[in-house]
Amino acid sequence: MNESVITYNVFHHVAWGTTISVYFWLVGASAGSFVISSFGWVFGIKRYKPLALTASVTAIAMLLIVPILLIWDLGRPLRFLYLMLPGYWHATGPMSWGTALIFSYPIAMLIYTYFVVKNNPLWAKIVGIVSIVLALSTHWYTGVVMELNPGRFLNHTALAPLLFLTGAFISGIGLLILILWIQNMFVAIKNRIEWALIEEMAQYMMYGLVFDAFLLFLDFMQTLYGSHSEVMGHEIVLMGVFRFPYLWLEMVIGLIIPFFILVSPIKKFKAGIILAALLVAVGVYGMRVWWVMGGQYLQTFY
Amino acid sequence: MPDSHEKTRRSYGLQTAGTKGVAGTKRYAMIIDLRKCIGCRSCMVACKAEFGIPLGVWRTWVKEGDKGRYPNTKRIFMPRLCNHCDYPVCVRNCPTQATFKHKDGFVLQRYNRCIGCRTCMVACPYNARHLIPAKRTDGNLPTMVVDKCTFCIHRVKKGIVPSCVQACVGGARIFGDMNDPNSEVAKLASKETLTVLKPELGTSPSVSYIGGDWELMDEPHSYTNRSTGLKEEFNDFKRNHKGDAFGDIIEGGDSTMKQVGQNMNGFLHTIPHKAKNVFDAFVNFLFK
Amino acid sequence: MIDRRDFLKIGAATTATAACPAFIDAMELQLGGQDFHQIRTYHARQRKPYLCTMCSYFDGGFTYAEAGEVMKTEGNPDHIATRGKFCSKGLASFFGASDPDRILNPLKRVGERGAGKWKEITWEEAIKEVSEKVSVNLDDADSIYLNEGGFKDGGAIRFMHTIGSHSIIRSRLQGIGTAPKQMALKQMTGVNFILPDLEHTKYVLNFGANIMETALPLAQRLTDGIVNNRLKLVTFDVRMSNTAGRSDEWLPVFPGSDGIIALAMANVILQNGLANTDFISYWTNYSLEELTKDLAKFTPEMAEEASGVPAKTIVNIAIEFAKSKPAAVFSHNGLSWHKDGIDSEKACLLLAAITGNIDNEGGNCLPRQFNIAEPQPAPESTENATKTMHYSFPFEVKDGKRNVQVLFNHMSNPAYSAPAASLWREMLKDEKKIPYIVDFSPFMSETAELADIILPDVVDVERDNIASSPTALWPWMTMTIPNIEPLGKAQDVRMTMKKIVEAIDPTGDKGMKQYWAFSNTKQWVKDEIKATEGTDKKTYKRLKSKGVWPNYGKIDPADRKILDKKGNPVLAKYATYKEEGFATSSGKMEFDSLSWTKNPRHQDLKESEFVLTTFKVAYQTLSLTSNLKYISEMYHSNPLWLNGNVAKKLGIRDDSLVRVTSEVGFLVTKAFLTQGIHPQVVGISTSVGRSAYGRVAQADPHAHMPFAKKEQEDPDIDDNLWWRDAGTNPNDIIPLAIDPASGVQTWNDTVVTISPAEAGDKYGDIKVDNAKHFAIYKQSLT
Numbered sequence A: 001m002n003e004s005v006i007t008y009n010v011f012h013h014v015a016w017g018t019t020i021s022v023y024f025w026l027v028g029a030s031a032g033s034f035v036i037s038s039f040g041w042v043f044g045i046k047r048y049k050p051l052a053l054t055a056s057v058t059a060i061a062m063l064l065i066v067p068i069l070l071i072w073d074l075g076r077p078l079r080f081l082y083l084m085l086p087g088y089w090h091a092t093g094p095m096s097w098g099t100a101l102i103f104s105y106p107i108a109m110l111i112y113t114y115f116v117v118k119n120n121p122l123w124a125k126i127v128g129i130v131s132i133v134l135a136l137s138t139h140w141y142t143g144v145v146m147e148l149n150p151g152r153f154l155n156h157t158a159l160a161p162l163l164f165l166t167g168a169f170i171s172g173i174g175l176l177i178l179i180l181w182i183q184n185m186f187v188a189i190k191n192r193i194e195w196a197l198i199e200e201m202a203q204y205m206m207y208g209l210v211f212d213a214f215l216l217f218l219d220f221m222q223t224l225y226g227s228h229s230e231v232m233g234h235e236i237v238l239m240g241v242f243r244f245p246y247l248w249l250e251m252v253i254g255l256i257i258p259f260f261i262l263v264s265p266i267k268k269f270k271a272g273i274i275l276a277a278l279l280v281a282v283g284v285y286g287m288r289v290w291w292v293m294g295g296q297y298l299q300t301f302y
Numbered sequence B: 001m002p003d004s005h006e007k008t009r010r011s012y013g014l015q016t017a018g019t020k021g022v023a024g025t026k027r028y029a030m031i032i033d034l035r036k037c038i039g040c041r042s043c044m045v046a047c048k049a050e051f052g053i054p055l056g057v058w059r060t061w062v063k064e065g066d067k068g069r070y071p072n073t074k075r076i077f078m079p080r081l082c083n084h085c086d087y088p089v090c091v092r093n094c095p096t097q098a099t100f101k102h103k104d105g106f107v108l109q110r111y112n113r114c115i116g117c118r119t120c121m122v123a124c125p126y127n128a129r130h131l132i133p134a135k136r137t138d139g140n141l142p143t144m145v146v147d148k149c150t151f152c153i154h155r156v157k158k159g160i161v162p163s164c165v166q167a168c169v170g171g172a173r174i175f176g177d178m179n180d181p182n183s184e185v186a187k188l189a190s191k192e193t194l195t196v197l198k199p200e201l202g203t204s205p206s207v208s209y210i211g212g213d214w215e216l217m218d219e220p221h222s223y224t225n226r227s228t229g230l231k232e233e234f235n236d237f238k239r240n241h242k243g244d245a246f247g248d249i250i251e252g253g254d255s256t257m258k259q260v261g262q263n264m265n266g267f268l269h270t271i272p273h274k275a276k277n278v279f280d281a282f283v284n285f286l287f288k
Numbered sequence C: 001m002i003d004r005r006d007f008l009k010i011g012a013a014t015t016a017t018a019a020c021p022a023f024i025d026a027m028e029l030q031l032g033g034q035d036f037h038q039i040r041t042y043h044a045r046q047r048k049p050y051l052c053t054m055c056s057y058f059d060g061g062f063t064y065a066e067a068g069e070v071m072k073t074e075g076n077p078d079h080i081a082t083r084g085k086f087c088s089k090g091l092a093s094f095f096g097a098s099d100p101d102r103i104l105n106p107l108k109r110v111g112e113r114g115a116g117k118w119k120e121i122t123w124e125e126a127i128k129e130v131s132e133k134v135s136v137n138l139d140d141a142d143s144i145y146l147n148e149g150g151f152k153d154g155g156a157i158r159f160m161h162t163i164g165s166h167s168i169i170r171s172r173l174q175g176i177g178t179a180p181k182q183m184a185l186k187q188m189t190g191v192n193f194i195l196p197d198l199e200h201t202k203y204v205l206n207f208g209a210n211i212m213e214t215a216l217p218l219a220q221r222l223t224d225g226i227v228n229n230r231l232k233l234v235t236f237d238v239r240m241s242n243t244a245g246r247s248d249e250w251l252p253v254f255p256g257s258d259g260i261i262a263l264a265m266a267n268v269i270l271q272n273g274l275a276n277t278d279f280i281s282y283w284t285n286y287s288l289e290e291l292t293k294d295l296a297k298f299t300p301e302m303a304e305e306a307s308g309v310p311a312k313t314i315v316n317i318a319i320e321f322a323k324s325k326p327a328a329v330f331s332h333n334g335l336s337w338h339k340d341g342i343d344s345e346k347a348c349l350l351l352a353a354i355t356g357n358i359d360n361e362g363g364n365c366l367p368r369q370f371n372i373a374e375p376q377p378a379p380e381s382t383e384n385a386t387k388t389m390h391y392s393f394p395f396e397v398k399d400g401k402r403n404v405q406v407l408f409n410h411m412s413n414p415a416y417s418a419p420a421a422s423l424w425r426e427m428l429k430d431e432k433k434i435p436y437i438v439d440f441s442p443f444m445s446e447t448a449e450l451a452d453i454i455l456p457d458v459v460d461v462e463r464d465n466i467a468s469s470p471t472a473l474w475p476w477m478t479m480t481i482p483n484i485e486p487l488g489k490a491q492d493v494r495m496t497m498k499k500i501v502e503a504i505d506p507t508g509d510k511g512m513k514q515y516w517a518f519s520n521t522k523q524w525v526k527d528e529i530k531a532t533e534g535t536d537k538k539t540y541k542r543l544k545s546k547g548v549w550p551n552y553g554k555i556d557p558a559d560r561k562i563l564d565k566k567g568n569p570v571l572a573k574y575a576t577y578k579e580e581g582f583a584t585s586s587g588k589m590e591f592d593s594l595s596w597t598k599n600p601r602h603q604d605l606k607e608s609e610f611v612l613t614t615f616k617v618a619y620q621t622l623s624l625t626s627n628l629k630y631i632s633e634m635y636h637s638n639p640l641w642l643n644g645n646v647a648k649k650l651g652i653r654d655d656s657l658v659r660v661t662s663e664v665g666f667l668v669t670k671a672f673l674t675q676g677i678h679p680q681v682v683g684i685s686t687s688v689g690r691s692a693y694g695r696v697a698q699a700d701p702h703a704h705m706p707f708a709k710k711e712q713e714d715p716d717i718d719d720n721l722w723w724r725d726a727g728t729n730p731n732d733i734i735p736l737a738i739d740p741a742s743g744v745q746t747w748n749d750t751v752v753t754i755s756p757a758e759a760g761d762k763y764g765d766i767k768v769d770n771a772k773h774f775a776i777y778k779q780s781l782t
């Protein structure tokens, strides 16, 4: 028996749920893919040029789903228009910035893709730079929109945008590898993407994993040595109700296993890399789940 | 010394700055004297009746707990409501200015602006906000937008106290202008020790407590020390009262990821209904 | 920076909060007395006086209506007892009118009794049918029965007097409190209520009264006393009620031992020379010597043995109580609902008397009240000839001792709220034993379900009514003026009864019609006022505008004291008995033998045996509240309270299923393990666990209500009702146990066995054997 028990309280729903976590994942994967797409045209790494189109189409496709999720997630879907009306714009609301980004990023990306298709290196580069900034910002913002809530202890950390961006980078690559692998099965041999290139991307993904692990460790330290809410949040939420997405999905499936694949001889096998890419992409979704819903979880009983 | 106060007057974005202790301004506030609270929950019913609030959402509620070991036990109560923060995170984070800070200290909602994005709910550290469900008794009142305690501005401006204050049997809820030194709240504030919820967040709540108890004020403690019955009831709530955010996880039920999937499914099912509403709205707009 | 005005320009300002003009400056906020629409227009709502009859305190308030609908009920800030406060039940009471499961048409049963099939009939048909049933039995009027549960007498009782039937059963006694308390007080003081002056007292000894949950007008004075007066509150209770939990000291007692504690304390007070000897010798029938002698045998050690409260604590509290001036005692069902509860009541009042705390400031005050009289001319009362029947009625029916031809049921729900409720249901279902049942209920209660015909009454907010209750130091009167027309075809019982009488005695030859000459219920109320002592010509008008009469002054919102026109506090008159003496035959307080005995059934309880207590919670009344959505949302489940330390030994975990077995059967419910209950006691609250009444009460938004009207539907209930746990009713397993001295059910004496649920047990299962119920009754006769 506890010394004290809370015997009555009313209940609250989590304010943002699955939809938002899926949206975060999609935006992340989109930004990640787009970064790869820009390697060739913006950063001038020639060998990446062939996959630029696939990468940016993937990025656009991911992003096309986003408005559907976001708009229908609103209590009043039609009122999404208010977000863009000048009289309604609220400069201090992170969501306002996000709206601007979510609408401008796909447009920039479309224009960029147009120049890629038209094989116009100059404009592709110029618009590409703009797009890459927007891509990163769009995803940076998803971290920020969660971070700027001082009352949500698990989310209120300056690491949030970095964690989100790292996640975006690795899940974007993971997804792209899968798509390229599938694409290779259907296109003529001469149009196939070289496997070496994919291996190189996997290598970047591995660096991302290391950095991600480092960030997670920092976050872990903060909660461990943090306020009562942070400590308990870690204990009850992350290691409790959200243990699967946090510990298993993100850490084990999405981080440790692919890391070992990518540093071991298994990476020599095609299947190894494909598997690692799949695990990473899925694992990052685990992070989106605990980050969004877990962060709000404790407070539903406050 | 208005000058020195003037300097501390912060504001969060496009809104009236905090008015705490600023001469010439009002700051309506509530003090809840927990020595007088008898846990009768009259305040809860009064508030719900005042606004016709649907089942499953609350503007105010009374948390209850038992302390100690037999026979040295005690019961504790703590009424909760929006704190009408001087520095409200909810206002700062709202993308459409639907929620705003009134110059007399009220934090208010404009239903016709609210898009139901629930950013403010995520932002509020006190769970003081809720999304009004799609169906309610009086269909002419707003639905699917966010709502919260208004400090009964419609009554206060007519010269009467908020509904929950008027109903409070114990006389525990005391309401008035904290900046007016002759008001009852100001007098109490100078006499008694006041505590607020989560002071570390710097929201500067306008609701404060006399005799607050840590057991009820602490957030994770509220979670870890629930009675089993209450935990099960919360599960029941999540099962039957579908919020529109699709993020509820039932404890001890299906695996978390399976529930995440079910939630997504739930969300997809609402799209046709909402689409129809949007369509109807268009038709209304164009042809009526 | 954009200010609020700019906001208005930007958004179409049609919302709740956007359209606020500038504030009326520096105005002291009033407590209420007015009400405004909360959206857009802020227009004022129409106010009418209202008297809450959800419980017997009859608090005075207002209804506020708009567009033919009552939007709110609220306390009246000028009311000296209420001081603007209504409890949650009172605040929610207006919902009764718009309850989607309300009965709005006379209903006639089709098919078997209790099958749930009804046909709507017209009032003409209904009156014709009922009056014929009455007419044919008029020769033996005593075969026409009334089960009356109203807090105040109205049409149904008068009807019985009119037809000369003596067969009135009361499921609630008149006034506040229950039989033992009232009888004890009546015997000792000549009045049946004593009001502790909690605002002014320094010390309160509370025996088994849950003041903060069941006596709201007293509770607000208690909190004022706690903070303004630093009073000390000591509560004896078997479990930690809200009152016990907020007391300075909660002393858990073994059930039924309050009497011996009080006697031992009285003994200690006398032994220590702390008694008010003047009061004892002038104002009681006892001499100090005799009293000292008679009390000497009740030692604190004896009290410790019986109650478990350490003797030292008893001594300390007795001394503290006697030394605190003024001090008050209070008691209620916890103390009196036991075998020989009357003795305990007397012992409790003795404590007040020997310390001289009778009708003094801060002590126990004699009631100040108007005795609302019946409209004149009134038929001769048949009541005095009525033998108290109460809860034994269905047993006597089963036993063939009563010839029942017609049973009227008014404001009572014995099929749910009486002990051995299952036996009630068996009898109500038996058409041979009770051929015809008429219920006036506006709701489909467990009892109404078994009726042959339902003549729906109006609900509180639609009823002309007047009452007075001794809840303040000044007498007051409060009334209801309906703020809306009755919904559907609902009709006040008094009008229904009038029509039945007119049908029975169309010419007035039978001498019945003369008592029913009032034109409407408003006239009835005016006649009541006219007949009541102390009223004058202005009374009705004053009541109509102010809601309460007389007016003693304004209530200061800050400290809730009454102020006269000049702002000086209005002081109550005390020591009223000094003028004319007590209303007893000797003019003194009369104490007879002082005694206390332990209930033999409570001797040597086994480890798994417990005394079951049932109790009320702040937000529900027995049945009146159960279909009010805001009430049931807050309280709908009543798990078994069980001491956490004991539970371990029994192998019972928190929230797991348990069997509660009494002599007659068992129920299956969830366990609530708590540190707030005596280890030999278990508790189940009442008011929930419904098999009828409506979608809210049954926690089933999809339950089929054949009589529900489309216009009354509430989408909120259909869509948002979230709880599915509706609790369990303990009353089926509680056997009849009437205390011969008071004729009341000893609710708090039942012995039960607690065990973990067995295979196949489902939550909410109730299995009882009515034959066993009956056998217990039979045994009690010998």
Ligand SMILES: Nc1nc2c(c(=O)[nH]1)N[C@H]1C(S)=C(S)[C@@H](COP(=O)(O)OP(=O)(O)OC[C@H]3O[C@@H](n4cnc5c(=O)[nH]c(N)nc54)[C@H](O)[C@@H]3O)O[C@H]1N2
Residues within 6 Å of the ligand: C055, C056, C172, C177, C178, C207, C208, C209, C210, C211, C213, C214, C215, C236, C237, C238, C239, C241, C253, C254, C255, C256, C257, C258, C332, C333, C334, C335, C338, C613, C614, C615, C616, C617, C618, C619, C620, C621, C622, C748
């Ligand atoms: N909220 C609410 N208020 C009501 C009513 C209602 O239904 N709901 N009904 C009204 C009516 S009709 C009545 S009669 C009154 C009743 O008012 P109360 O008598 O105050 O209420 P009960 O819950 O019947 O019993 C009071 C307490 O007795 C305790 N008890 C049980 N056994 C013992 C014992 O042996 N010794 C002691 N010391 N305590 C014991 C119970 O734990 C319980 O807390 O309330 C009135 N007010």
Ligand SMILES: Nc1nc2c(c(=O)[nH]1)N[C@H]1C(S)=C(S)[C@@H](COP(=O)(O)OP(=O)(O)OC[C@H]3O[C@@H](n4cnc5c(=O)[nH]c(N)nc54)[C@H](O)[C@@H]3O)O[C@H]1N2
Residues within 6 Å of the ligand: C148, C149, C171, C172, C173, C178, C410, C411, C412, C413, C414, C416, C417, C418, C419, C440, C441, C442, C443, C444, C445, C446, C448, C457, C458, C459, C460, C493, C614, C615, C616, C621, C622, C623, C624, C686, C730, C731, C747
């Ligand atoms: N286990 C347990 N049982 C108890 C108690 C307990 O503490 N524990 N308390 C006991 C006590 S103190 C009391 S007083 C009794 C009370 O028990 P009852 O006297 O039976 O009262 P209720 O159960 O409230 O039933 C009132 C009924 O009146 C009907 N009704 C409601 N409103 C109206 C109306 O406006 N007009 C008419 N004509 N009818 C209406 C409804 O059908 C409702 O069911 O219960 C007793 N039963």
Ligand code: SF4
Residues within 6 Å of the ligand: B081, B082, B083, B084, B085, B088, B089, B090, B091, B107, B123, B124, B125, B126, B127, B128, B129, B148, B203
């Ligand atoms: S309590 Fe929450 S909703 Fe209320 S003002 Fe503060 S942040 Fe906003």
Ligand code: SF4
Residues within 6 Å of the ligand: B093, B094, B095, B096, B097, B098, B099, B113, B114, B115, B116, B117, B118, B119, B120, B121, B145, B146
């Ligand atoms: S839900 Fe409404 S009030 Fe809340 S942040 Fe979104 S638009 Fe603003």
Ligand code: SF4
Residues within 6 Å of the ligand: B046, B047, B048, B050, B059, B060, B081, B148, B149, B150, B151, B152, B162, B163, B164, B165
């Ligand atoms: S101030 Fe008004 S809106 Fe706020 S909790 Fe009280 S009654 Fe409800």
Ligand code: SF4
Residues within 6 Å of the ligand: B036, B037, B038, B039, B040, B041, B042, B043, B044, B062, B077, B079, B167, B168, B169, B170, B171, B172, B173
């Ligand atoms: S109405 Fe007052 S006394 Fe009752 S629970 Fe609410 S705050 Fe406490």
Ligand code: SF4
Residues within 6 Å of the ligand: C052, C053, C054, C055, C056, C057, C058, C059, C085, C086, C087, C088, C089, C090, C091, C215, C216, C217
């Ligand atoms: S205490 Fe509550 S139920 Fe009883 S009369 Fe007063 S308001 Fe009504």
Ligand SMILES: [Mo]
Residues within 6 Å of the ligand: C172, C177, C178
């Ligand atoms: Mo009662």
